[in-house]
Amino acid sequence: MEFREHTEGRLNREWQELYERLKLVLLQYGTDHIDDGDYYLVDENFGRYRHQVEFHKMHMLRPEIIMALQSLLAGYPDWEIAISLRIPERSIMIDPQEGLTLCDDEIIDALDRSLLPEEYRFEYSGSRPPQWKRDIRLPGHE
Numbered sequence: 694m695e696f697r698e699h700t701e702g703r704l705n706r707e708w709q710e711l712y713e714r715l716k717l718v719l720l721q722y723g724t725d726h727i728d729d730g731d732y733y734l735v736d737e738n739f740g741r742y743r744h745q746v747e748f749h750k751m752h753m754l755r756p757e758i759i760m761a762l763q764s765l766l767a768g769y770p771d772w773e774i775a776i777s778l779r780i781p782e783r784s785i786m787i788d789p790q791e792g793l794t795l796c797d798d799e800i801i802d803a804l805d806r807s808l809l810p811e812e813y814r815f816e817y818s819g820s821r822p823p824q825w826k827r828d829i830r831l832p833g834h835e
Contacts, residue, residue, distance in 0.1 A: 697771055707769060708738045714765045715744055715774070722758050723750060742771040745789060748778045751813045759793065759800065759817055766797040785809070793817070 697703070715734055716725070723731025732753050735745040746762070748754065759776075766772050773796050775789035785808055794801040800820035 704740065704742065705738065707742075707772065708744070711744055711765060711769060711772060712736070715746070715762065718761050718765060719746070721761075722755075723753060742773065744772070744774045746774060746776050748776060749780055751780065751783070751810065754778075754809075754813050754815055756815050756817055759795065759815075763795040763797075763800060763819075766795060768797075770797050772797070783810070790823075793820075794823075 712734070719725060719732055719734055725732060725734050726749075727733045729749070731748070731750040733747040733749065735747065762774055762776075766774065773794050776793040776795065777789040778785050778787040778792060780786075787804065787808065791803045791805065793804060798819075800817045801823050802817060802820040803823045806814040
């Protein structure tokens with residue numbers, strides 16, 4: 694991976710570029726609203742190489758949507774897209790660190806599929822569990 698020097702100017706410029714691209718892709722699959730949309734694209738730059746998307750409808754987990762979002766990171770190796778779920782009518786609340794983290798070359802998949810309806814337990818090509826999940830030792834599997 695090529696080293697890219699951090700500057701506030703680059704961070705802000707790339708944040709805005711990716712934000713606009715994310716909006717265009719997401720609008721193809723649903724509506725953006727903090728409370729009652731299909732998703733909410735967080736519109737605040739927290740000074741990190743990360744965008745955050747909160748899914749409010751299960752259909753947003755479809756692999757074609759995840760792959761479309763990940764494809765936006767081509768050429769942005771420093772960036773990631775953190776996906777969380779907030780679906781109160783199904784009692785599903787999954788924070789970003791327990792959701793999906795999209796990178797240009799992989800997907801870090803921490804989703805606990807037992808919390809999801811069977812028809813939405815998708816697997817994503819190029820995904821791997823986060824390090825903390827790989828470090829968990831199950832009884833009898835030491």
